[in-house]
Amino acid sequence: MIVALAGGVGGARLAVGLAAALPPSQLAIVVNTGDDFDHLGLAISPDLDTVMYTLAGVNNPVAGWGRAKETWSFMSALAELGGDDWFRLGDRDLAVHVLRTLALRRGVALSAVTRELAGRLGIRHALIPMSDTPVRTRVLTARGVLAFQDYFVRDQCRPRVRGFRFAGSRNARPAPPFARIMRSRKVRAVVICPSNPYVSVAPILSVPAIRAWIKQRDFPVVAVSPIVGGAALKGPAAKMMRELGCEATALGVVRHYGSSVDGWVIDKQDAKLERAIEREGKAVIVADTVMNDRGKSGKLAQRVVSFARALAEQR
Amino acid sequence: MIVALAGGVGGARLAVGLAAALPPSQLAIVVNTGDDFDHLGLAISPDLDTVMYTLAGVNNPVAGWGRAKETWSFMSALAELGGDDWFRLGDRDLAVHVLRTLALRRGVALSAVTRELAGRLGIRHALIPMSDTPVRTRVLTARGVLAFQDYFVRDQCRPRVRGFRFAGSRNARPAPPFARIMRSRKVRAVVICPSNPYVSVAPILSVPAIRAWIKQRDFPVVAVSPIVGGAALKGPAAKMMRELGCEATALGVVRHYGSSVDGWVIDKQDAKLERAIEREGKAVIVADTVMNDRGKSGKLAQRVVSFARALAEQR
Numbered sequence: 001m002i003v004a005l006a007g008g009v010g011g012a013r014l015a016v017g018l019a020a021a022l023p024p025s026q027l028a029i030v031v032n033t034g035d036d037f038d039h040l041g042l043a044i045s046p047d048l049d050t051v052m053y054t055l056a057g058v059n060n061p062v063a064g065w066g067r068a069k070e071t072w073s074f075m076s077a078l079a080e081l082g083g084d085d086w087f088r089l090g091d092r093d094l095a096v097h098v099l100r101t102l103a104l105r106r107g108v109a110l111s112a113v114t115r116e117l118a119g120r121l122g123i124r125h126a127l128i129p130m131s132d133t134p135v136r137t138r139v140l141t142a143r144g145v146l147a148f149q150d151y152f153v154r155d156q157c158r159p160r161v162r163g164f165r166f167a168g169s170r171n172a173r174p175a176p177p178f179a180r181i182m183r184s185r186k187v188r189a190v191v192i193c194p195s196n197p198y199v200s201v202a203p204i205l206s207v208p209a210i211r212a213w214i215k216q217r218d219f220p221v222v223a224v225s226p227i228v229g230g231a232a233l234k235g236p237a238a239k240m241m242r243e244l245g246c247e248a249t250a251l252g253v254v255r256h257y258g259s260s261v262d263g264w265v266i267d268k269q270d271a272k273l274e275r276a277i278e279r280e281g282k283a284v285i286v287a288d289t290v291m292n293d294r295g296k297s298g299k300l301a302q303r304v305v306s307f308a309r310a311l312a313e314q315r
Numbered sequence: 316m317i318v319a320l321a322g323g324v325g326g327a328r329l330a331v332g333l334a335a336a337l338p339p340s341q342l343a344i345v346v347n348t349g350d351d352f353d354h355l356g357l358a359i360s361p362d363l364d365t366v367m368y369t370l371a372g373v374n375n376p377v378a379g380w381g382r383a384k385e386t387w388s389f390m391s392a393l394a395e396l397g398g399d400d401w402f403r404l405g406d407r408d409l410a411v412h413v414l415r416t417l418a419l420r421r422g423v424a425l426s427a428v429t430r431e432l433a434g435r436l437g438i439r440h441a442l443i444p445m446s447d448t449p450v451r452t453r454v455l456t457a458r459g460v461l462a463f464q465d466y467f468v469r470d471q472c473r474p475r476v477r478g479f480r481f482a483g484s485r486n487a488r489p490a491p492p493f494a495r496i497m498r499s500r501k502v503r504a505v506v507i508c509p510s511n512p513y514v515s516v517a518p519i520l521s522v523p524a525i526r527a528w529i530k531q532r533d534f535p536v537v538a539v540s541p542i543v544g545g546a547a548l549k550g551p552a553a554k555m556m557r558e559l560g561c562e563a564t565a566l567g568v569v570r571h572y573g574s575s576v577d578g579w580v581i582d583k584q585d586a587k588l589e590r591a592i593e594r595e596g597k598a599v600i601v602a603d604t605v606m607n608d609r610g611k612s613g614k615l616a617q618r619v620v621s622f623a624r625a626l627a628e629q630r
Contacts, residue, residue, distance in 0.1 A: 041420055067392070071386045073386040073388070073406035073407045074389065074406045077382070077406070077407035077408075077409075078410040080410075080435065081410055081411065081432060081435045081436070082431075091386060091388035091392070092391070092392035093392075094389050094409065095389050095392035095395075096392070096396065098356065098357070098389075099396055102355055105356055120395065
């Protein structure tokens with residue numbers, strides 16, 4: 001079995017490929033919940049939904065969030081009524097938030113709600129929030145500490161980043177379906193998807209039992225670089241790296257993750273970094289990592305899976 | 316000042332006419348909340364919203380509930396996800412439910428939320444829920460006790476009615492803006508709109524302080540018959556009257572209200588009942604009460620206001 005750790009768009013795209021490459025019994029997709037928040041009284045899980053919609057093929061591929069064939073009547077009426085409209089919620093998308101909020105209020109765990117919703121959308125692979133209890137990413141900026149969505153959506157990543165905090169992580173535990181997989185010893189590799197290292201992957205690794213499991217691993221961790229040609233394909237990863245004094249390159253990402261990752265998949269645009277990454281003591285493969293359609297997601301996933309299997313066999 | 320007591324569609328239509336006939340300082344519209352309910356975690360107030368949307372001119376005149384230019388993406392996604400879809404919530408309509416739910420959870424009173432929402436929709440007259448604390452209409456039927464919306468929407472009024480109960484009414488108090496009007500002694504007349512006597516008006520009168528205020532009144536109560544030509548223009552009023560052993564006519568309604576009403580406005584189709592109603596000791600006028608456009612609402616409202624003023628002067 002392979003466990004993929006995923007954030008938003010990049011994670012969702014690799015997850016689609018992995019789900020095409022592996023049967024449901026051999027893949028679990030664990031998703032960041034650090035960017036979850038309560039908004040308008042609704043429990044919003046942006047990364048979970050991006051991965052869920054993308055796996056189900058009902059995502060909006062242009063925006064990178066929300067649903068395809070979306071309508072915006074709710075937002076338009078909300079604005080007319082003076083409601084907060086800085087975070088855009090589509091009419092179809094709302095159905096997920098309303099059902100999730102209702103279930104959470106009734107005491108259903110986030111992992112159980114997610115399984116139910118994903119199942120209804122036809123997803124057969126395990127889609128698991130990293131934790132059932134809230135972990136909330138806070139962005140330490142020159143303007144003070146910001147809740148993640150305030151930084152990310154409301155302020156459009158403008159404030160200069162000084163660090164991150166994951167409120168609630170100390171007492172968070174892996175969601176039970178993930179904990180069962182961790183205990184099962186069936187995991188042959190962990191794949192870190194090309195998601196933001198600071199605000200997509202770090203929150204997952206901030207859960208103590210997940211971090212310890214990775215640290216004491218008897219399986220390889222393979223990661224796909226979220227930085228391609230010195231930039232993030234989407235989102236503020238490269239900007240964050242620079243603001244934190246890191247080199248915004250695939251090599252910078254390799255150094256950021258250090259011993260947490262054994263094998264790297266870098267983009268063909270970054271082939272020149274291959275040797276430098278090897279000098280960091282890592283296995284490397286070069287691939288086309290720009291997943292702008294399902295076919296490319298599938299191809300990349302197959303290379304990632306082969307790479308992970310090869311590293312597992314070498315151990 | 317005139318206080319109008321209103322339920323759904325008929326109440327909303329007369330309210331529009333009254334709002335055209337009277338300035339904001341001379342009209343308060345008090346609306347039934349007995350059919351309010353929690354659905355999908357949202358606080359739904361069907362009668363309040365029908366009156367609010369109709370006053371604002373954004374209502375769906377065909378359905379008699381909900382908003383004009385509505386879209387249904389939320390319901391469609393909800394059904395796909397296995398959510399309860401027997402109660403239809405349009406995408407625009409949802410904005411009101413979400414904002415109301417959020418405000419109520421934060422401890423804002425229903426009357427204050429309603430004022431805010433109505434103001435945003437451009438309504439200048441006072442639109443007041445009868446009570447800020449929940450009163451919930453229960454329908455006693457041959458199939459047992461049903462929550463109002465289960466009877467009304469889910470079961471489409473099919474079960475035979477044996478009576479009604481207004482849970483929470485004993486401890487309910489008039490919403491503060493209404494209580495202030497009651498105390499002000501500025502009320503010259505109460506108008507009971509052509510709304511269902513059992514499930515629109517009775518819940519309002521079930522609030523002890525409202526009932527006592529009507530009973531000890533020094534102003535006339537004028538009512539527009541919701542039964543025209545032996546039928547209700549909309550809704551189950553006539554069916555309920557028959558099931559409860561009442562005559563489903565304007566005269567039946569007059570007898571139902573008894574001493575609570577001083578003057579009756581009956582439809583021209585029921586002109587033949589004028590003398591019989593007078594024999595019940597009531598003042599009567601005959602008017603065109605079928606308000607199928609705003610002009611007719613305005614004309615009827617003017618006649619109702621003149622009638623109420625005349626009765627007030629006679630006291």
